[in-house]
Amino acid sequence: MVSTLHSELIATVSQLAEALAPQQQRFLADLIRIRSYTGDEGAAVQRTLQELRAIGCDEVWMDSAGNALGRIGNGRRVILYDAHLDTNEVADASEWPHPPLEPVIEHGAMWGLGASDCKGGVAAIVYGAAILKQLALSGDFTLLVMGATLEEDAEGFALRALVERDGVRPDTVLLAEATDLTLRRGQRGRCEIRVRTTGKAVHASTPHLGENAILKMLPVVAALEAMNADLPTHPIFGKGTQVVSLIEGPHTPNSVPSWCEVTVDRRMMPGETMASVLAGVRAVVEPLGATATIPDQPVRTHTGLRLDGPSFYPGWLLEETHPLLAAGQATGQALWGTPLPVDVWRFSTDGTYSAGAAGIPTLGFGPQEERYVHAADDQVDLAKLTKAAAFYALFPLMFVNGEEGTIERG
Numbered sequence: 024m025v026s027t028l029h030s031e032l033i034a035t036v037s038q039l040a041e042a043l044a045p046q047q048q049r050f051l052a053d054l055i056r057i058r059s060y061t062g063d064e065g066a067a068v069q070r071t072l073q074e075l076r077a078i079g080c081d082e083v084w085m086d087s088a089g090n091a092l093g094r095i096g097n098g099r100r101v102i103l104y105d106a107h108l109d110t111n112e113v114a115d116a117s118e119w120p121h122p123p124l125e126p127v128i129e130h131g132a133m134w135g136l137g138a139s140d141c142k143g144g145v146a147a148i149v150y151g152a153a154i155l156k157q158l159a160l161s162g163d164f165t166l167l168v169m170g171a172t173l174e175e176d177a178e179g180f181a182l183r184a185l186v187e188r189d190g191v192r193p194d195t196v197l198l199a200e201a202t203d204l205t206l207r208r209g210q211r212g213r214c215e216i217r218v219r220t221t222g223k224a225v226h227a228s229t230p231h232l233g234e235n236a237i238l239k240m241l242p243v244v245a246a247l248e249a250m251n252a253d254l255p256t257h258p259i260f261g262k263g264t265q266v267v268s269l270i271e272g273p274h275t276p277n278s279v280p281s282w283c284e285v286t287v288d289r290r291m292m293p294g295e296t297m298a299s300v301l302a303g304v305r306a307v308v309e310p311l312g313a314t315a316t317i318p319d320q321p322v323r324t325h326t327g328l329r330l331d332g333p334s335f336y337p338g339w340l341l342e343e344t345h346p347l348l349a350a351g352q353a354t355g356q357a358l359w360g361t362p363l364p365v366d367v368w369r370f371s372t373d374g375t376y377s378a379g380a381a382g383i384p385t386l387g388f389g390p391q392e393e394r395y396v397h398a399a400d401d402q403v404d405l406a407k408l409t410k411a412a413a414f415y416a417l418f419p420l421m422f423v424n425g426e427e428g429t430i431e432r433g
């Protein structure tokens with residue numbers, strides 16, 4: 024139920040979101056101008072720290088892995104807003120209607136590299152915090168705003184560093200990835216598996232003296248493909264999938280190859296673990312004489328820190344009845360008077376760490392539209408950007424209100 028006091032407050036939040044829209048758009052344009060490929064986000068992090076200071080955060084810092092962070096409030100419940108600053112790399116700038124790093128406003132949207140993934144999300148969470156701060160909205164919460172790094176190459180690794188290296192453990196995480204102002208409560212997981220056969224190298228003129236690792240791999244590839252029929256399924260995510268995506272061997276055309284290695288891309292259901300995935304694959308490939316491992320993803324932060332870790336990104340799903348989802352629904356209902364559709368993401372996000380690995384309740388909400396993600400017409404609708412800021416301003420109140428029934432202003 025939305026009381027009279029609440030409806031006044033909600034109108035004020037929406038008005039301030041409108042009033043701050045020009046500043047929010049300038050910030051987004053600045054972020055788009057800064058090239059920030061994964062591992063090279065330093066300048067975008069600095070620009071975000073500057074904005075977090077400008078909006079009056081109580082504390083602003085860069086964590087040990089080089090993420091930008093701002094804090095508002097000192098309450099019991101710690102809410103983390105996460106949106107990443109790194110972008111996908113431009114394959115061919117000539118395909119872009121506008122130069123990728125030159126922000127342009129056209130048809131009510133801001134165009135530019137990363138507008139939809141995920142700099143629009145960064146602008147939404149930072150200006151949500153700005154509204155919260157200007158209206159002096161408080162409650163028993165601490166709000167952390169994170170301009171995250173490393174997401175495109177190694178989603179979740181930067182968030183893991185914040186939690187496990189720096190000891191900042193939020194009670195809940197909101198991800199400002201593309202949802203078109205609706206809610207997302209999960210994603211499939213993904214991992215990389217390397218499967219290897221070994222043979223015996225001899226000169227290719229005497230193959231009968233050797234053992235050909237490529238020939239040994241033939242039944243293994245067929246068996247890996249056949250596994251698709253029996254992979255775990257899920258009522259929401261559908262079927263798990265497995266694709267042999269790379270094949271390698273020694274680059275010596277006149278030898279019988281002594282090794283052959285294939286890479287498998289596996290898409291997983293929530294609940295699948297490194298042990299369960301490896302056990303399933305090994306049961307199939309070991310009888311054929313092959314080995315299976317999950318390799319480490321090499322990761323280096325823009326500050327020079329190595330964060331290499333297993334190339335394993337678990338899936339997750341927030342229960343339909345979880346209070347976090349209810350708080351997201353209540354926020355949307357209060358602002359726009361209509362229930363927000365709830366779905367799951369096709370792609371992977373930092374939620375793979377927060378929800379999938381650390382078990383922290385995680386929810387997705389962002390102004391950006393999925394169809395523009397990693398596309399040459401990358402853009403974010405400006406009216407949606409403003410609405411998302413209002414959502415992020417109001418959410419903490421709804422979150423603690425749902426739990427304790429207290430909203431304070433002043």
Ligand SMILES: [Zn+2]
Pocket residue numbers: 107140141174200
């Ligand atoms: Zn993203």
